[in-house]
Amino acid sequence: MTAILKKGERIDQLISQGIQIIQSPDVFSFSLDAVLLSNFPRLPKKGIIVDLCAGNGAVGLFISSKTQAKIIGIELQEKLADMAARSIQLNHLEQKVSIRQMDLKDSTNVIDPDSVDLVVCNPPYFKESALTNKNPNPHLAIARHEIHTTLEEVIETSAKLLKMNGRLALVHRPERFLEILQLMEKNRIAPKIIRFVYPKANKEANTILIEGIKDGKPNGIRFLPPLFVYGGDNQYLPEIREMLYGK
């Protein structure tokens, strides 16, 4: 088992899904947001799912047991794509999950436009700006800041990849919410299901989950019950615990 690991890496588990995943604190570790995203969209039973900004492949691996669809991860950073490829092997999921190391803008070169049933994406959250305090570690900075891609590119690319009535599911920060709605509208994706995530019951939302349908009708938006992460005792609440550890 150690041969599959490179320097500084370790194997973590998502117990609820029986998935092992190669992580590296110096390069990339999946966050709770990847777990939230992997539990959010309605998954197609078959067809093609694309995970943009796939990182170490967490989201694709986490949903793999719940669908017969082919899952294709797109990740720009070579080190992260390499970790994802080894995690796919580690879980014996080569027949179902794959990873392509490339800029997401080029993904239509390897995946047919208008062919994808679901795009999932946990993109960099923060706008690129000279004034922003970026992580000095370039791998982490690229994953968190819009250095090599932007929200606009993510949504444009998703709209190209998706078939009619295909769905885009994003996790993001509430402060980008209006921009997400505007970019979805511009790219003919109708927002349909929104869920706000609150760190605790008495706190403001710090995460948003949003699902849109390509060429969907612009009506019938639904706001799911809110999701709270921690209880008053600072322990994960049951819904989160189940996402992580199962029933």
Add this chain to the structure above:
Amino acid sequence: MTAILKKGERIDQLISQGIQIIQSPDVFSFSLDAVLLSNFPRLPKKGIIVDLCAGNGAVGLFISSKTQAKIIGIELQEKLADMAARSIQLNHLEQKVSIRQMDLKDSTNVIDPDSVDLVVCNPPYFKESALTNKNPNPHLAIARHEIHTTLEEVIETSAKLLKMNGRLALVHRPERFLEILQLMEKNRIAPKIIRFVYPKANKEANTILIEGIKDGKPNGIRFLPPLFVYGGDNQYLPEIREMLYGK
């Protein structure tokens, strides 16, 4: 006390605010949404507050003890405006609260444009359509359906009335959310604070509270902690109970 009442009317109370209010099940009774709205926006200490679609004056009366601002209600229906006027007398609030019976589109004839600190509005929720099941009672139908005004007119009128950095606070249904955002943007009102109201913790949102700032910057949107109305025992939860009955 009975002389102030007309046929079919009764006096109800909002205990938390010590307000008596004339209601008529045949014409108009305030709903929980009026109570939610009156507890939502930050109130200016002084200046002018306008309550559009004021009905029997509930929202204006409910906020009156919490601000030194002049409160002007605008209500199209004569019977409702008349009830509001008598409730204002009943509470001895003639110096602070007034009601004008008129179409809200004409409100700039009696209130200076760009002069208002806060507009509050609990508008008709449902689009006017030949297919809609409307209430056969015309008073109730006008209060609930966009027969004599529309969301667009409400937001346009609010934008005209508000001074720069004045605020608009609306209560509405989540299915109109995208339209509210679009109309706010069109009328230079930046959405700033949103609170979703859920009937219970495990239900989808059925009400939205939204506050926008005229000529505000289009960033910094906040999503307040969710508000649940009923507990598992179908009783009002403490936050709602306090709005109704006080501490």
